[in-house]
Amino acid sequence: MPDTTNVKIDPKTNTLIREGVKSIVNPFDENAIEEAVRLKEAHGGKVTVITMGPPQAAEALKSAIAMGADEGILISDRAFAGADTWATSYTLSQAIKKIGTFDLVLFGKQAIDGDTAQVGPGVAEFLDIPQITFAIKIDIVGADGNQPSARVKRQLEESAEIAETKLPAAVTVIKQINEPRMPSLKGQMRAKKAEIQTWTAETIMAEPENIGLKGSPTQVVRIFTPPPRGNSEMLEGTIEEISIKLFNKLKEQKII
Amino acid sequence: MDYLFTEEQKMIKDLARKISEEKVKPVRAELDETGTFPWELMKEFGKADLCGLYIPEKFGGFGGGCLEFCLATEEVSRICGGVGVTFAASALGAFPILMFGTEEQKTKYLPDIASGKKLAAFGLTEANAGSDAGGIQTTAKKDGDYFILNGTKQWITNGGEAETYTVIAMTDKLKGSRGATAFILEKGMKGFDFGKKENKMGIRCSATRELVFQDCKVHKSQILGKEGMGFIVAMKTLDRTRPGIGAQAVGIAQGALDEALAYSKTRIQFGKPISSFQGVQHMFADMATQVEAARALVYATARTVDTGTNDISRDSAMCKLFASDTAMKVTTDAVQILAGYGYMKEYPVEKMMRDAKITQIYEGTNQIQRNVIALGLIKELAAKK
Numbered sequence: 001m002p003d004t005t006n007v008k009i010d011p012k013t014n015t016l017i018r019e020g021v022k023s024i025v026n027p028f029d030e031n032a033i034e035e036a037v038r039l040k041e042a043h044g045g046k047v048t049v050i051t052m053g054p055p056q057a058a059e060a061l062k063s064a065i066a067m068g069a070d071e072g073i074l075i076s077d078r079a080f081a082g083a084d085t086w087a088t089s090y091t092l093s094q095a096i097k098k099i100g101t102f103d104l105v106l107f108g109k110q111a112i113d114g115d116t117a118q119v120g121p122g123v124a125e126f127l128d129i130p131q132i133t134f135a136i137k138i139d140i141v142g143a144d145g146n147q148p149s150a151r152v153k154r155q156l157e158e159s160a161e162i163a164e165t166k167l168p169a170a171v172t173v174i175k176q177i178n179e180p181r182m183p184s185l186k187g188q189m190r191a192k193k194a195e196i197q198t199w200t201a202e203t204i205m206a207e208p209e210n211i212g213l214k215g216s217p218t219q220v221v222r223i224f225t226p227p228p229r230g231n232s233e234m235l236e237g238t239i240e241e242i243s244i245k246l247f248n249k250l251k252e253q254k255i256i
Numbered sequence: 257m258d259y260l261f262t263e264e265q266k267m268i269k270d271l272a273r274k275i276s277e278e279k280v281k282p283v284r285a286e287l288d289e290t291g292t293f294p295w296e297l298m299k300e301f302g303k304a305d306l307c308g309l310y311i312p313e314k315f316g317g318f319g320g321g322c323l324e325f326c327l328a329t330e331e332v333s334r335i336c337g338g339v340g341v342t343f344a345a346s347a348l349g350a351f352p353i354l355m356f357g358t359e360e361q362k363t364k365y366l367p368d369i370a371s372g373k374k375l376a377a378f379g380l381t382e383a384n385a386g387s388d389a390g391g392i393q394t395t396a397k398k399d400g401d402y403f404i405l406n407g408t409k410q411w412i413t414n415g416g417e418a419e420t421y422t423v424i425a426m427t428d429k430l431k432g433s434r435g436a437t438a439f440i441l442e443k444g445m446k447g448f449d450f451g452k453k454e455n456k457m458g459i460r461c462s463a464t465r466e467l468v469f470q471d472c473k474v475h476k477s478q479i480l481g482k483e484g485m486g487f488i489v490a491m492k493t494l495d496r497t498r499p500g501i502g503a504q505a506v507g508i509a510q511g512a513l514d515e516a517l518a519y520s521k522t523r524i525q526f527g528k529p530i531s532s533f534q535g536v537q538h539m540f541a542d543m544a545t546q547v548e549a550a551r552a553l554v555y556a557t558a559r560t561v562d563t564g565t566n567d568i569s570r571d572s573a574m575c576k577l578f579a580s581d582t583a584m585k586v587t588t589d590a591v592q593i594l595a596g597y598g599y600m601k602e603y604p605v606e607k608m609m610r611d612a613k614i615t616q617i618y619e620g621t622n623q624i625q626r627n628v629i630a631l632g633l634i635k636e637l638a639a640k641k
Contacts (some may be wrong), residue, residue, distance in 0.1 A: 183304070185268060185305035192263065
């Protein structure tokens, strides 16, 4: 994806100006890759990294291999262009089906450009597997002989909950789950030598009406930068304290 | 300038730069201020496989040479000279083992150094034996299969933090320079302690301490090379590690040049950025030319070292001399360009100037380097006759 820290929007076409913008791995996906590699280091197994994108996205897969992933698969076809989150979820799920057996599908909680957080859950739906979102900790339990489960701590806004699911399952992770490692020299050498397979719409047996712009129910009518909001104030403290402060403010303003 | 690097060498440079930018830069000012040893950063370099660049693959390293080591040292030093020397000094301690160690010694010590799990250090200098290394007073007295070490090494980089030490001690004082022997010592050995940690002008995060030996009993299997070869071990080591100091100096100089250049475009005086003034431009032109010349000399020397030649003393002295004098000049000019701001600790160039000074002093003062160069020239002339 393009590095969005410096990205600008073309006012004429309402699209991101991608020319000259460096490509990076979505930061939340780096957390997902790191978690996958850590789980592999702890429990064994194999990490396959998948991305849908133009041919240059192979570089992102190579950086995942440098971090310790075993292989990378690039889903790339002109027919995928213009895909929204629905068509993207469909396409990725088709690729995962082609891989065959798997225990865990990991995602970053969202992309930092679209910020939708829909693709992880979308893929889980297409694969018809359980999903746990916003994970801050993943433990694989009962792996010895029994059917393994994932016990996942989910970070919610003001609390956390622990959910457990049988595998295979899909989990989306948040930034706080880990700190992605720096690539190592040996990892980079491995990445350099690694061959990235490219799968097209045909390879993954994707239905033409479900992919790309044609398969996307979302239509972008208009993109605009909202005007800055006026003065705002962040209330801090425990939920109880914040509630009281908010109540008093609303009362002061004679809203309630 | 294209130095015709291999893909691997480019990768090393890029990776060292990435870690330095992302991990070293945010903490360098604090490390300098508090004089805190950068253990976490050393672990990062280890995890990235940068600690064993010059160590053969069979001992857990990357299998590169002096050039690979210099590329990483330069990039780290571009951000922080103190972290740079900590990184480089481990190689100074490991090189003697690499060059003179038995298969057994290499297998025992090199893999942990290559992985970054342990650091190494080199102990030659003493209070009365600096430029005149012949004045070493630390003794190693033979006692059956053991040697008993007594004496104090001074200003040892990585002292106290390193686990593995190459130490030069006199086994036979009467034989002068032929009476010195190199030993591998381990932290924690009985009779081996550390003195005070020095409070330095620059490279402040690096550890500089005394190694104190009081009846420290060492088995003869810890001798590097042979008894009496200590000076050869020391000199051959320094010949091969001086390009590392050259690389550190080039890195510090480049870091200062980068800072000054960026500043000059934002500093407005007389209604214009100061980068538009010819007086400033000419300073930059000289700084950049000197840095590039120093870099070319360091790389060429490192490549010469990697050919395996023994005839390297003069070249390695030249690259250390020129690069360190360049670092001092360029960092001083960088402070001048930032002027009042440059003198303040809010900006990094005053630290770079403090860090640069040591490169003219350690691993042989630049006056000693000039002696070595001149001696090399005279020897060459004599050989032609």
